[in-house]
Amino acid sequence: MKKIINLNNFVILILVIFLIKFTSFFKDVYEISTKDHNLRQQLAYDYCDYSGEGYIFYIKKKYKLKNSPNIVNFKRTPSQNWIFGNYKQSKKNNKSIILFNLDENNNQRFDLKNFKVIDNYKNDCLFIEKL
Amino acid sequence: MKELFFILLVTSSYSLLCLYPIFFKNSLILKKLNLSTQDLIILNILLLCNSLLILCLLNLKISSAIIIIQFFYVFLIFLIFRVIKIDQTLKKFLPYFLFTFLGLIIAIDIANNLTLYWDAKKLWLPKTLIFFNDLDLSELQNTGYPHYSFFGSIIWSFFWKLSHMEEEYFGRIFFAIIFCLSIFSFSRLFGDNFIKKNFVFLFIVILIYDYWHFRGTQEILNFSFLLICSIYFYEIIYKKKQLLSKLFIIFLGINLLIWTKNEGIIISTIVIFLLTIFMKKKLFFKTTLLLVFAIMVFLRFKIYNYYGINVSLSEDFDFKNLFTIFFSNLNFNNIEIILKYLAISSLKFPHIALSFICGFIILFDKKLFFKSLFIYLYLVLSLSTIIFIYLSSPQNIEFMVSTGLMRIFFEMSSPYLLFILVLFENKIETVKISN
Numbered sequence: 303m304k305k306i307i308n309l310n311n312f313v314i315l316i317l318v319i320f321l322i323k324f325t326s327f328f329k330d331v332y333e334i335s336t337k338d339h340n341l342r343q344q345l346a347y348d349y350c351d352y353s354g355e356g357y358i359f360y361i362k363k364k365y366k367l368k369n370s371p372n373i374v375n376f377k378r379t380p381s382q383n384w385i386f387g388n389y390k391q392s393k394k395n396n397k398s399i400i401l402f403n404l405d406e407n408n409n410q411r412f413d414l415k416n417f418k419v420i421d422n423y424k425n426d427c428l429f430i431e432k433l
Numbered sequence: 434m435k436e437l438f439f440i441l442l443v444t445s446s447y448s449l450l451c452l453y454p455i456f457f458k459n460s461l462i463l464k465k466l467n468l469s470t471q472d473l474i475i476l477n478i479l480l481l482c483n484s485l486l487i488l489c490l491l492n493l494k495i496s497s498a499i500i501i502i503q504f505f506y507v508f509l510i511f512l513i514f515r516v517i518k519i520d521q522t523l524k525k526f527l528p529y530f531l532f533t534f535l536g537l538i539i540a541i542d543i544a545n546n547l548t549l550y551w552d553a554k555k556l557w558l559p560k561t562l563i564f565f566n567d568l569d570l571s572e573l574q575n576t577g578y579p580h581y582s583f584f585g586s587i588i589w590s591f592f593w594k595l596s597h598m599e600e601e602y603f604g605r606i607f608f609a610i611i612f613c614l615s616i617f618s619f620s621r622l623f624g625d626n627f628i629k630k631n632f633v634f635l636f637i638v639i640l641i642y643d644y645w646h647f648r649g650t651q652e653i654l655n656f657s658f659l660l661i662c663s664i665y666f667y668e669i670i671y672k673k674k675q676l677l678s679k680l681f682i683i684f685l686g687i688n689l690l691i692w693t694k695n696e697g698i699i700i701s702t703i704v705i706f707l708l709t710i711f712m713k714k715k716l717f718f719k720t721t722l723l724l725v726f727a728i729m730v731f732l733r734f735k736i737y738n739y740y741g742i743n744v745s746l747s748e749d750f751d752f753k754n755l756f757t758i759f760f761s762n763l764n765f766n767n768i769e770i771i772l773k774y775l776a777i778s779s780l781k782f783p784h785i786a787l788s789f790i791c792g793f794i795i796l797f798d799k800k801l802f803f804k805s806l807f808i809y810l811y812l813v814l815s816l817s818t819i820i821f822i823y824l825s826s827p828q829n830i831e832f833m834v835s836t837g838l839m840r841i842f843f844e845m846s847s848p849y850l851l852f853i854l855v856l857f858e859n860k861i862e863t864v865k866i867s868n
Contacts, residue, residue, distance in 0.1 A: 310628035317635040318534075324639065327538055330545035335434045339600050346547040380555035380577075384601075389562035389576065 343385075350427040353379045354401035357427040361399055362386065364421070365429070371397040376411050396432040403428055436544070443596045443603055444540040447610045448533040451478050453509070455529065466678055471621050475661055476678075478614060479685035482588065486692055489587050490736055494567035495594050531631050532617045535638055539609035539647070543602050546644045553649025557586055561604065564590035571740045580743040582733075584692035585651035608653055612646070613638065615657035615847075619664055622854055637850070640784045652844040654693050655700070660847035662686040662704055667851050670711045670807050683708070684725065691733050695746055698730055700845060703814045711807045751827050762824045771823050774834045775816070778842045785842070788849035791856040798859070805855045808848060815845045 322328070333342065340363040347355035354375060361367065362385060370386035372395055383391055397420075400412045404426045414430065421429035454473035468476065481502070488498040549558065559576040560583045573579050585608075593604030620634035646653040665679040665686075687704060690697035705726045709719040737744045751758060779785045792812065795801050802809070819841055826833045 310632070314531075314628065314631055314635060317632070317639060318531075321535070321538060321635065321639050321642070325538055325542040325642070326545075327541060330541045331437065333545050334437050334440070334541065339436060342545060343547055380551060381559070382554075384554060384558045384562060387562060387566070387599075389559040389566070 350401070350423050353377065353382075354399075354427055355379075355382060355385065357401065357423060358382055358385050358399055361421060361429045367397075369395065371395050371399055371429075373399045374401065374412060376400075376402040376405075398430050398432075400428040400430060402426055437541075439596070439598060439603075440540055440544050440606070441537065443598070444537045444606055444610070445533060447592065447607055448529075448536050450481070450506070451610060451614050452529050452532070453477070467676060468678055471618055472678070472682065474614070475618055475664075476682055476685075478611070479661070479682060479689065482584075482689055483685055485587060485591055486584055486689070489564065489570070492570050492740075495564045495587075495590050496567050498591065499595055528627060528631075531634065532613055535635070536606075536610050536613045539613065539642065540606045542644055543605055543609060543647050544600075546647075547602060548644075548648060550648035550650050556581060557589070557649055557651060558601070560586035561589040561593070561601070565593060571742065573740070574742050578748070580695070580737070580745045580748065582692050582694050582697065584689060585654050585694070588654075589649075605647060605649065608647055611657045612642075612653055615660040616641070619660055619850065619854075622664060622667065623857060637784065640787065641782070646843070650840065651694050652840045655690055655697055655844040656847050658686045658689045658693065658697075659700060659704075659844065660850065662690070663848040663851060666704065666708065666807075666848070667854070669708070671804065671851075671855070673713075675712065675714065680722070684729075687726070688729055691729060694844070696841060696844065698733070698746070699818055700815075701726070703811065703818065707807050707811055707814075710810075749828060749833070750825060754827075755825050758827050759821065759825045762826070762830060767824060767830050768820070770831050770834055771820055771838070774838045775819070775842060778839045781839060782843055782846065785846050785849060788846070788852045791852040792849070794860070795852060795856055801855065801859055805851070808851045808855070811848050815848075819845070 337345070340359055343359040344356040347353060347359070349356035349360070354377070358373065367386065370383045370388045370392050372391060373382050375382065381390065383389065398417075403410055403412050404424075405411055410425070412428075414428075416433050417430040418433055419428055419430050451474060454477045455470050485498060485502065488501065489495070493501075556576075556578050560573060560581075563572050563576065564587055573583060588607055589601075589604040591604070592607040593601055596603035596606075616637050617634050620630050620637065623630055623633045646656075662683050665683045668674045669676075669679055669683075683704070687701040690701045705723065709722055712719065734744050746752070779789060792809070795805060819838065822841070823830055823834050823838065
């Protein structure tokens with residue numbers, strides 16, 4: 303009978319184990335089974351530091367948004383409408399997400415007059431609605 | 434847990450989609466065409482990709498393309514089960530288990546990492562969303578960089594929609610399957626020994642795999658398509674197997690290269706140029722090959738023009754003053770910057786460093802060197818192309834090189850792996866025999 307465990311098979315097994323370790327396979331499996339996609343997206347990106355994508359994912363989930371609100375980002379980033387499955391800004395929407403509203407002197411960049419603030423993260427990332 | 438189950442299901446389905454030709458092994462028609470099971474697997478996936486491309490270029494929506502392709506595959510499955518006994522097929526599938534398993538490991542990594550690269554969000558995802566939302570092809574003109582090729586976005590959206598899942602990464606899982614398939618096919622060149630082939634497959638995947646390649650950018654696709662072309666390129670030139678079916682496969686791969694990234698046009702020009710130089714065929718045959726390639730490139734621009742999409746090759750270059758800019762940038766300082774980043778890239782991608790070491794060892798064997806001259810020529814041409822591209826840039830060279838060189842170098846690097854194969858075949862195998 304042919305031996306199943308020989309040096310060649312052993313080397314392949316070691317390589318498979320190495321790849322599993324290298325890609326953090328078990329950690330990934332644990333994360334996928336315990337955290338939903340939206341939460342993993344929030345963790346994959348920054349919350350309200352660099353691109354603000356984590357905050358958008360948070361708002362999308364919390365307010366069960368299906369369509370893209372207006373996204374006003376005061377930092378230079380590619381369009382973020384992809385989060386809602388759109389490739390460009392939808393035209394008619396009275397809700398907006400404002401990202402990085404505070405400048406270096408802590409002054410507000412966006413005029414919030416005529417807007418109701420629905421969600422506020424440190425006055426810097428906001429979810430607002432037109433009154 | 435539900436998501437995990439769907440990842441497993443989707444990855445297995447995609448693998449099966451690639452591997453189903455293993456059921457066809459006994460078919461007489463295919464025996465007449467002189468194609469191995471491995472060739473059939475490659476031919477199947479390239480035909481699927483090319484059919485998908487053609488359907489989309491006919492302005493058919495992704496939803497309709499899915500119906501057509503699903504209908505075709507249901508018909509095919511019906512045909513397979515009428516012709517082949519199931520007990521045979523299960524045995525045949527066992528050697529391919531590792532391929533599916535590796536695909537799953539990468540799929541799980543993609544599903545948890547999720548981060549998309551800046552370029553993916555700016556260039557490729559908007560194009561993907563156009564196809565995913567069943568919009569008109571001419572809508573591509575309204576995206577950033579409309580002149581960029583878009584085949585990667587087609588397969589991203591196709592497999593995303595096919596999975597019936599909301600999350601975009603289900604489309605990117607197919608990138609991992611294509612990547613595994615290209616390396617799996619390449620590893621089959623290392624002999625008939627089952628263990629040896631799987632060892633090489635695993636080793637190269639470990640050497641190359643990094644989530645960095647799967648952040649939504651398209652280089653991994655071009656790398657994989659080019660590796661598939663390299664397999665047949667090697668068989669035609671090195672093994673002297675000059676079969677029309679192998680040439681056909683190369684051309685299918687080249688068509689995908691052209692439509693995946695604009696650099697693909699340059700890469701495929703190099704491949705075709707080397708093919709015509711090294712192929713032992715009559716001038717008429719070679720001219721026909723060049724003509725077919727020219728028509729493929731012409732069609733790419735003509736179709737862009739037809740749909741009102743910008744046909745420029747790149748907007749980062751001033752093509753009218755290309756040579757003036759090149760000569761003004763041609764100085765020691767700029768060449769040093771480019772060479773420095775090439776060296777860094779070789780270290781970042783260990784498969785390139787290993788290939789270069791093998792290429793260096795081959796240099797000492799005169800006979801082997803001349804036999805593998807086509808790989809050296811590819812190396813020289815690809816490196817010269819990279820240097821030329823960056824020296825012709827009107828922008829700040831250091832910025833351009835630091836942001837793009839690594840990715841271009843990576844996508845061009847798959848034929849370098851042939852150095853490892855040639856050395857392995859001639860040196861390592863010889864040592865084993867003499868012992």
